[in-house]
Amino acid sequence: MVSSPPGMEITEENKFKGSMFISAFDELIDSVGKDAESETEKVLDITFAAIGAASSLAMLAMDPFGTLLGAGIGWLIEHVSFLKEPLDQLMGDPDEINANVEATKKTAVDMRTLAETHRNTLAQPQGWTGQSSEAFKSNMESLGGELDSLANAVEKKAKIVAICGVLVSVLRDIVRDLISQLLGSLLAGAIAAAAAAFFTFGASIVGFVGFAVGKAVALGVNIASRIAKLVGAISRQMGRIKNLDEITEQVGKGWKRFENVADVAEVSYESWKAQNKVDKAVDKVGG
Template structure:
């Protein structure tokens, strides 16, 4: 048989993609495919709009022009446009949110590609069973990182397609209101004549007609809004599925030591850089790293947090410099490295929510305790005390009376336990002092700790 394909014969399309066989990634793709095929859209919203709109223009061009004019007013004149935004959502904001997720997906894809290049460059000459095992795990990690990018694309698809549906409903509602107004204006002279000609006897009839028209159009609008609500509700399983898949990916990555990091060429001896950020160790999550970057860039958070918590602003300012802005010498994996503290999820979340005034009341107390710990720790390190001791092999949470640092000597960060319950393990007496809710006694507590410096 000739090797030239027949023009009527469809070529085979390979449906086996890079993620086939990888449960999490394949699940993500299935979810995204289900979203993109539009099966979640309520049938009421399928095929509406264009046909009906064309019919109106053909059958009643004057009325359609009136409706179009009113529709323009609704779209561009306040408070009508604000009312429509309340009724059917703000498509521009939805579009912005979709673009944000597209940006996240792009950044995550670039991260996966950078990881792939880094692995290929570092282990090109490795041989033996260990090298084979490392390459296998690196390949699996790459799959997981790519799956995260796919999940972000999935969320982007959900936001974009739901946004398109909101836009459709918004347009239909706007046009229905305009159509109703045009009908009322067209019939107003007739109703006026009927009312005047009958000396008001026809008034109830006119009122009934107006009421019926408004009810009819109101029912049409309600039907559209219910269909929109149903459609968006149909999307919720997909969104939950993506959330679960993302959590599963992060769990697997966490078991492997967290988000991948590497020593870059520009990092000097004793410096470990993660994604060029200069952290001393791997961030607890990518989200934490992103929030730390945002916190460093902010200039209004200190005052807002101090006001929310009712604590001295200089305390919050010092803690921000200590946690986010300053580089420290810290023992990591057997060596002293210099860089920013590794981003932690709880710190990033508390700080961000406090700055936005969305922090839960229970977490406010935890953040105050953190502020006290970091405030004292920063002062101890400022006067020369190492973070956890000079021994690079020292463990962060180890309590050794012969070798400890500022992190150990400072009040405990954990909320709900005595400030200095750990001091006896350091060979010190536990002072009888508590933290004031407004942190007004932080300097008093600091002096107690400074007196116990070795």
């Protein structure tokens, strides 16, 4: 844990987060092992990480002072609580998103484990024969397949949640970097305009204000467009989750069959086990 000043939370993992061109290279490295999904192509562009690294270097070359100021502003946004909270409220807290993804993945693993456990135990009654036994085994085998289907559905849902998390988290970083770069550039421009004000009789400040307003409006349009794409993608992903829910609901409806045949078979199996225990006890006494 890195020593953190009051109001900041700095760790080894996040100490460089928000520093734009440094963070962009980290994102480029992380993206190498990840498959691109259709929604990431639509919202972020498949080559986003590479573009992020290249564009950060380009900005550094064109506006070194503004880019460095922007890197510092981005770092502050990620680490100073009262600057970070508004961004989290707008685009979501990455830590909460990751926690949701991990919880969904765990549910998928638990469901898969349940299916495997069922297949290896309940669906394999030992020493029990007859019509009721066959009915029980048939239903239990079907149930095992249905549990597998549910596990697959939950795994797909976990994947969708993970993709949504990537979309939100990466777009959040884009918005942060766009704001940081604008503020860094405007701060550098304001310093230059103020320095030239004496020689231009204030005209440099007037010109800078017009420039700043134009840049801010353009950035607002840019961010609004990106958020609109994100909203569309999330809506489509929610539609996919709804489809998965409908499938699992249909699987659940099939379990109504256990209200009759399977219940009778299970009672028969339990009765057989009880009778078998009695027979063994009698044999033991008689032996």
